[in-house]
Amino acid sequence: MGFKRARDSDNFSSVETSNSPRHPFLLQRGCQFRRAVANRPAVDVHGSAVVSTRGTQKKGHNLKPKVFVTRPLPQRAIDLLAAQCAVQVHPSDSALKPPQLGEACRDVEGLLAVGVRVSEEVLSQAAKLRVVANCGVGYDNIDVAACSRRKIVVTNTPGVLTDTTADLAFALLMAAARRVVEADRFVREGHWQRWEFGMLWGADIHNKTLGIWGFGRIGQALARRGRGFDMKILYHSRRRSDETLERELEACYVDRDTLLRESDFLSLHVPMTPETHHLIGADELRLMKPSAFLINTARGKVIDEEALVTALKAKAIAGAGLDVFEHEPHLPPDLAKLENVVLLPHVGSATGETRLAMAMLAADNLLAALEGRRPPNVVNAEVFD
Ligand code: NAP
16 A cells, blocks of 8 residues: 655645555545645646646636545545546545635535535535535534535435444454453463463353344344344334344344343444434443443444443443444543443444445445436435425
């Protein structure tokens, strides 16, 4: 992998990440059409027939809609966009703040949003914006209502990350139950002097009860993994699934209290909405078994973290596996000091194959909207009414 740095004399900008030395994406090069974004130059990628790399605009440039991409993406996705659009890529893999994002969107018709907040403040500066293509299935980072008021299409990337995220949820479940991270640390830090019968006991996974809260794509994919481990599957969701699916997944619908009381592993797969904010708090944690584990790959704000830390400290539940946090990347006080929790930096969909698929799908959605077609994954269908 690695990055190539273009020579200054080429008048190209290199794309590199400040905080991610193993960033897998390739160099994206461009020229002119630059704008200061968060004190760093953005990078433009144009269809070569339309704009020269030396800054002279050729005929037809104005016909291409302008698109802003908020982080470096795999080159294939950028190429797909650049075939039809004048593309500007923010060169740093870090979130632009609303004022800078708004400034970057001032003149664009398409925004490919990767890990940024698209707020009213941003939209108010983006008078020409027609589509916000979110690179992610969860879209709680986007003010969808404000987009709809402006007739801006919002899209997301469901499906392509389902199995990858379910894999990670199951990995967290296993790591928490079998103390994988703690055991690894134990070995690395030289504490392993001899084999002991009583060393690092964990909890069994097979034949246990897997509770799933939010039985959509990822929740169902997790149920399939649980069945592979001979787990009993309980679920609770906004509505009950049809009987065929329940039979196929051998999943039993229960009310929320039963789910909380009977699960040995409780995994959360609801979207972040006002209804799911602090879905798990002190009362819910009190209902869980002291031997139970809580797994969260949904969104951090679904759990009241303060209540969770209190429960973990008191061993009111056995442990937790968390990929998402209330105030990412900040952790609540004391969480990182606890041994009975596995902590990941929001990497649910982070595999090479899936991140590429997400970027390509986001690009497809964006292009469809700019062409006046209905994109495959519309979030706010009301804009087409
Ligand atoms: P999905 O297919 O829409 O599934 C969500 C499920 O939750 C649906 O069954 C939905 O019911 C249910 N639900 C919604 N509100 C609820 C409520 N108040 N109470 C109970 N159930 C409720 O979405 P998905 O593709 O599985 O993704 C789920 C979430 O995972 C995303 O929204 C995202 O935030 C998160 N995620 C995280 C990562 C990561 O990197 N950690 C990666 C991918 C996704 P209905 O069918 O009635 O809508």
